[in-house]
Amino acid sequence: MAAIEIEGLRKEFGADTVAVDDVDLTVEEGEVFGFLGPNGAGKSTTINLLLDFIRPTDGRIEVFGTDVQEDPLAVRERVGVLPEGYGFDPLLGREYLEWAIETKDADDDPDELLDLVGLADDADRYATEYSKGMQQRLAFAMALVDDPDLLVLDEPSTGLDPNGMTTMREVVRERAANGTTVFFSSHILSEVQSVCDRVGVMNDGRLVAVDTIEGLQANLGGRASITLECSVLPADHALETVDGVVDVAVADDTVEVTCTGPGVKEDVVTHLAARANIDDIRSEAASLQSLFRELTEGGRDETADERGESAHSSGSEADARNVEVSR
Numbered sequence: 001m002a003a004i005e006i007e008g009l010r011k012e013f014g015a016d017t018v019a020v021d022d023v024d025l026t027v028e029e030g031e032v033f034g035f036l037g038p039n040g041a042g043k044s045t046t047i048n049l050l051l052d053f054i055r056p057t058d059g060r061i062e063v064f065g066t067d068v069q070e071d072p073l074a075v076r077e078r079v080g081v082l083p084e085g086y087g088f089d090p091l092l093g094r095e096y097l098e099w100a101i102e103t104k105d106a107d108d109d110p111d112e113l114l115d116l117v118g119l120a121d122d123a124d125r126y127a128t129e130y131s132k133g134m135q136q137r138l139a140f141a142m143a144l145v146d147d148p149d150l151l152v153l154d155e156p157s158t159g160l161d162p163n164g165m166t167t168m169r170e171v172v173r174e175r176a177a178n179g180t181t182v183f184f185s186s187h188i189l190s191e192v193q194s195v196c197d198r199v200g201v202m203n204d205g206r207l208v209a210v211d212t213i214e215g216l217q218a219n220l221g222g223r224a225s226i227t228l229e230c231s232v233l234p235a236d237h238a239l240e241t242v243d244g245v246v247d248v249a250v251a252d253d254t255v256e257v258t259c260t261g262p263g264v265k266e267d268v269v270t271h272l273a274a275r276a277n278i279d280d281i282r283s284e285a286a287s288l289q290s291l292f293r294e295l296t297e298g299g300r301d302e303t304a305d306e307r308g309e310s311a312h313s314s315g316s317e318a319d320a321r322n323v324e325v326s327r
């Protein structure tokens with residue numbers, strides 16, 4: 001039986017916004033599924049529909065064979081949720097865990113869960129006084145209560161430091177190894193790449209690709225990527241004029257060039273060497289970042305593309321709308 005079965009899902013907000021547009025998706029039991037997409041693509045709306053926090057305009061969702069609209073409580077018993085923008089009240093960290101354990105009629109040890117997410121020393125502090133990353137760790141611990149069959153994590157790395165991200169990945173991997181299905185939305189592509197079995201890419205409400213990372217790379221024509229570091233990258237590098245270059249992304253004095261194939265890399269190096277001192281060269285298959293850009297071109301970043309700027313998805317923290325969901 002599939003963990004998640006989504007058929008013909010559509011969600012309109014008012015007359016003008018189609019947040020989710022005819023999405024079909026199956027996530028198998030035990031999979032770690034990464035849900036990617038730029039800001040406003042429809043990821044959180046899909047998650048809120050999956051949990052029956054909002055109702056679809058059309059379509060249906062089953063979780064472990066149960067229709068979420070027909071029996072949302074049965075579904076929630078099997079699901080642990082880390083929502084986007086959790087709102088905290090003045091309760092101690094341990095009290096939050098105790099509340100979550102009581103609500104699920106579970107028998108977890110609150111201190112064990114706090115220890116797992118690195119909050120053992122902060123159990124007796126108010127959650128409202130926690131930093132953003134600590135609040136995220138606490139919300140993650142609450143999602144783990146009662147060892148749910150399905151973990152739904154909406155941008156779980158928001159606010160986490162590198163140690164927090166590593167802990168979160170390790171826990172996700174460990175739970176998945178024990179059979180938990182994980183549905184995981186993220187903007188952090190390297191994280192998705194390192195943790196997920198398959199990814200789905202949303203753009204403008206539509207699911208534009210579902211595949212393994214390797215499958216996505218193969219379907220996009222064996223593209224190659226080369227990263228060059230220069231002491232000073234000239235503004236008029238004109239790398240996009242080299243035959244076979246499909247994308248140029250610049251960050252400070254580092255430039256990532258996506259090419260139609262590995263053979264183009266030599267031309268890229270020759271072109272840039274004539275214009276700048278190259279300090280370092282890294283060469284790899286097309287990065288997830290460039291795949292992501294290619295799949296989501298024409299979305300809300302289109303105007304940036306038209307200006308010739310890189311259409312990188314920005315981190316969500318600055319502009320997330322803090323969708324508040326009921327528990």
Ligand SMILES: Nc1ncnc2c1ncn2[C@@H]1O[C@H](COP(=O)(O)OP(=O)(O)OP(=O)(O)O)[C@@H](O)[C@H]1O
Pocket residue numbers: 013017018019037038039040041042043044045046316319320321
């Ligand atoms: N309650 C709402 N009322 C009106 N429009 C909404 C509502 N919630 C979401 N939308 C719209 O639906 C679209 C999809 O939003 P959603 O939050 O699902 O995107 P997202 O992929 O989760 O984005 P982000 O990565 O920025 O969190 C956007 O155009 C958004 O403005």
